[in-house]
Amino acid sequence: MRHERDLMKPLAPLPAGRPGDEWAMAAGIGAPLRRLEDERLLRGRGSFTADLAAGSGALAMAVVRSPHAHAAIEGIDPAAALRLPGMVGVLTAADLDRQGIADLPCDWVPPGMTAAPLHPVLARDRVLYAGQPVAAVFARSAAAALDGAEAMAVRYRPYPVLADQEAALAPGAAALHREAPGNLAYRFWREGGRPAAAIAAAPVQLRRRYRNNRLAPAPMEGRAVLSTYDPAARRLTHVTGSQLPHVHARALADCLGLPMHRLDLRAPDVGGGFGAKLCFYPEDVLAAVAAMRFGTAIRWEESRSEGFLATTHGRDHLQEVVLAADRDGRIRGLQARLTADLGAYAIGMGPGVPAINAGLSVSGPYRIDDLSVEVVGVYSNRTPTGPYRGAGHPEATYLIERAVDDLAAELGLDPVELRRRNMFPPRALPRRLPIGFALDGGDFAATMDRVLAMGRDAGLAARRAAAPVGHARGIGLAVYSELSGAAPSMGKGAVGFRRAGHESARLVMHPDGRVTLFSGTHSQGQGHATALAQIAAQVLQVPEADIAVVQGEAGRIPFGTGTYNSRSMAVGGAAVHRAARLVLARARRIAAGRLGCRPRDLAYRDGRFIAPSGPAAVLRRGAAALGRRVKGQVFRRLTGLALPPATMPGPGAEIAMAEVARLAHLGHDLPLGMAPGLEAVASFDPRGMPAANGAHLALVDVDLESGQVRLLEHLAAEDCGTVINPLLAAGQVHGGIAQGAGQALMEAMVHDPEGQPLSGSFGDYAVPRAADLPAFGTGHVVTPSRLNPLGARGIGEGGAIGAPPAIVNAVLDALRAHGVTALDMPLSPERIWRALQAAADGEAGADGE
Incomplete structure (x- = not known):
């Protein structure tokens, strides 16, 4: 293990240059080199899909979307739209079916999932979520295309709505898909040891229910497409914002029935993805079909409201956990049940994220020999879910880190000491976990000690004690481990993941x-x-x-x-x-x-x-x-x-x-x-996945009158193995913490009982602004991985994994003295105010709902 002072030279250093050498020296691995791409981007010389489309002379596409969360389509009449000036054409599901256009792929069908209802490019006979594409119109300008979309006459017959996973699983709920009775996508179950016996024999049994809120990825750049077909060469050039250019090229070719040597898919500069641009969407297929049909380029750019409606959402788990322990805090057993809302269809990586990434990670960095986990995937009348920064690891970490903190409070133990007693020591690694996968290495206690030292240097304890009158302050800790790298290839096949490693x-x-x-x-x-x-x-x-x-x-x-x-x-x-x-x-x-x-x-x-x-x-x-x-x-x-x-x-x-x-x-x-x-x-193709780990420490201030939370300090120590560039690593941690703080404090995709999204713009979906966040402190512990020649582990998702439980634990630390022992994210002022009122009225543990 090497601490932060050593991270600048994790591999053999480059020799120093000689005066007068014409050959300039490379900075190499470990150097804090400023980003080579920034000057181009900061000077406005980036090449984003919408920039390329703007000067292309392409026809504009607009998508007709369902206003209903669940309804039959009784008829589509494009006549009024086609009479408008500038209109060129319309596509419906019937047009696509006549051309043999295939449905969108589901790339991850986890074990136990017997049927995967695929997302049609355009709805055929019914719609299953508000915002689902029903038709596409094409015009000579974006304004004309929007007018055409509004003029499309679509007749709907509304059906009852299943607005969340609990409603979808309720007795008597109508099945949304014939192949998924009871709206059950799968039950994925794994067990190691004898958890039932271990829990029954333990003197302490903690039972909790947590909710991991639904989120909109909302990258700075929305989705965009520019598709051009050359009939002479029989070649399609397709430009799109994608995190997976090769994977999406295969998906597009499969949907179109187009040989791949006739397809040139390009993803230029991409302004943020956070997992949302891993999914392959209907608009890519629609633009390509139209380019081939109309013989001209087709462009489409997502509006922000469309992004909230129809780009995959993240998280949305109900989590039930039983954590058993001795009275000295040693964990003896764990049972967890995660009920994940997959939304209306199986699409992209959506089904596999909760089953594999979350389900097999619930024990975190702790030695828990007796455990079982059940993940239940459910279909509902909401936008499909997919990966969002961390993709299952934030959900699993939230469960275990909230439960460990609650256990410490139940036993009256120091949460730091309780964690230390249960962590894997370095000498115990590498180690295969009882329910699958393996931790290849790391020193979890050293990473935790690093962030605690940073907290002492920042004077967190004194600042907590100095809370103003009418305020309460708390400190929260969270540690995590994350299997990163998504490999090897044969292992992905074993869990139903239809991608290479x-x-x-x-x-x-x-x-x-x-x-x-x-x-x-x-x-x-x-x-x-x-x-x-x-x-x-x-x-x-x-x-x-x-x-x-x-x-x-x-x-x-x-x-x-x-x-x-x-x-x-x-x-x-x-x-x-x-x-x-x-x-x-x-x-x-x-x-x-x-x-x-x-x-x-x-x-x-x-x-x-x-x-x-x-x-x-x-x-x-x-x-x-x-x-x-x-x-x-x-x-x-x-x-x-x-x-x-x-x-x-x-x-x-x-x-x-x-x-x-x-x-x-x-x-x-x-x-x-x-x-x-x-x-x-x-x-x-690595032989395994390196386990990154980290520890987060948050200091919060809660206004007891209004319920407003301020994040005063957030510190993170990360072990990403060899640090390629400390500046880039710090930037990744900062960005992840900002998104994790957003989930903890303010972000939530909310739907009403009719499945209508109440969070459809930045006017009602809050994301953190600069004024909402402190300057973050970051540090590193370096334990190089043996699974790749660089010794590298993951870094990009750690902030989003560790920040939410650390912040929630900090708020509960502040409010336990006031009778509040349970809260769900996001920690809005209203939710905290209601919890405080409930506690004052004697409803101990109320979370403000």
């Missing part, structure tokens, strides 16, 4: 020594162009500024799985590392031939290959000269020409990588059998 990279070194790096991962703001360049620079010793990173182009990149589950560095970065090493090995062979020695005898420093010196070097140079004479004789016999004479450099001679690159492309004097050029393609 590996990642690819292609690295090309040009004749001038500069590099183009093609990566199958795709950035939505994380800084991949910088981090991946640092990995390649570490190996090749070329400046990061001389490395161009290309992502998001399915036609130019050999293969890509994409970006999710904090896999970009641990898997995608490892593929880059492997490709760079292959290029370096080729360059070493060329340099060895030029310098007259064996490849393994060369040193490589400061971007230069250096021949050995000494008596042994002279003998090896003689062997190399003999080899060149043999090569010359072969060449003369084949061509009748003589090779130009070559002088053998002396011992200790050097050659720069840029000169080697030039020689590689000229091909005049390559080792026998070597093809010209200097490039490599590599893939990396």
Whole structure:
């Protein structure tokens, strides 16, 4: 284990440059390099889908959406719409069915899920959630398209609505899908040890019910599409904001019945994804179908209200837990039941996230040998759910960290000490968990101690005691572990996940020594162009500024799985590392031939290959000269020409990588059998998922009169293994904490009993503003993973995993003295005020509902 002071050099350091060197030194892994992509983006030179569409002359598409959460479609009449100025055409489900357009895919069908009702591109005979696409209209301007959508005459016959998972599971509830009786998508159950016996024998049995609120991902850039078809080449060019360009290319080709070699799918700059852009949506198919039908480009850009209605939501779990322990706080058994609302259809990764990611992670970093978990997936009349930052790990962490804190309060124990008694020690890792998966390593107690030390330095205890009159302050702690990387490929198949676990990279070194790096991962703001360049620079010793990173182009990149589950560095970065090493090995062979020695005898420093010196070097140079004479004789016999004479450099001679690159492309004097050029393609499929971990500490202030919560301080210590770039790592933690604080304090997608969303814009869906958040404090503990050559673990989702339970625990710490012992997210002022009033009236533990 290495603490923060060591993280700048997690791998072998690069040598220092020499004064006067033309070859600038790379910063390499561990350097706090500023983002290479920022100047372009900050100067407005980004290339987002909507920017490309704006200057394309494309027809505009608007989507007709259902105003009902559950209704039969009795008729669609486009006549009035088609009479409007500027209208070009309309698509309905009947049009798509005549063309054989397939429904949207479900990529994750977990064990126990016998049927997966797929989302139709356009509703056929009924709609199952408010906002479901019913038809699409196409016009010469966006305004005309919106007018056409409003003029479409659609007749509905409303049906009773199942507005949440409890209503959907209620006795007598009508089935939304014939293949899912009782609206049950699946029951996923796992058990390790003997949890029933362990719980029955334990002296303390804590029973709790928690709710993990439904969220809208709401990235800064909404979804957008630009689709163009070339009938002469029979080729579709499709531009879309996607976290998974290669996966979505396959999905689009499958829906259209289009051969993939006729499809060029590109994802340019993407302004945030948070999991929402992992799903493949109807609008992509509609734009592509229209482009092929009307013979012109089609553009569509999501409005913010459409984003709240029809882009997948996240979370939405009811959680029931029984946690059994001895009176000294040692946990003896755990039973958990998660009831997850999948929404109206099985789409994308939606069904698998609660079953696998949440279900197999409920024990967190704690040694609990006897446990069982049941995950119940349910269909309802709401927008389908999918992955949202953390994708199941925040839900699981919330359950265990709330329960552990409640157990500490029940027993009158220090919550820090209770956690310490139950954590896996480093010597116990790696370890397979009783219900599946494995923790590959980490020092959970050290990470917790790191954040506690940060809290002492920040004076949290004194600040809590200094609460103003009429206010209460509390400190909350949460720790977590997260299996990141989503691999290996064979393991994903075993849990019904229809995606690969590996990642690819292609690295090309040009004749001038500069590099183009093609990566199958795709950035939505994380800084991949910088981090991946640092990995390649570490190996090749070329400046990061001389490395161009290309992502998001399915036609130019050999293969890509994409970006999710904090896999970009641990898997995608490892593929880059492997490709760079292959290029370096080729360059070493060329340099060895030029310098007259064996490849393994060369040193490589400061971007230069250096021949050995000494008596042994002279003998090896003689062997190399003999080899060149043999090569010359072969060449003369084949061509009748003589090779130009070559002088053998002396011992200790050097050659720069840029000169080697030039020689590689000229091909005049390559080792026998070597093809010209200097490039490599590599893939990396790890044998397991590295476990990131972290600890969060929050200080809150609660106004007892109004119920308003202020987050005064939030500190996080993370173990993401080798830190590729400390600035990028801190930025990822900051962003995650902001989203986690949003879930804890204010964010919620709320629906009325008729399934109508009451949170349809930023006017009624609150997200944190800068004034709502303190300056975050971050620190690191570094335990490199053995599952990839970089030693990397995940970092992008930790803030969203650890922040919600830490903040809720802090608020309950503040309010327990006032009789409040239970609260559900979000901790709105009204909810806290009602809980305080209920406690004052003697309703102990009321959560304000």
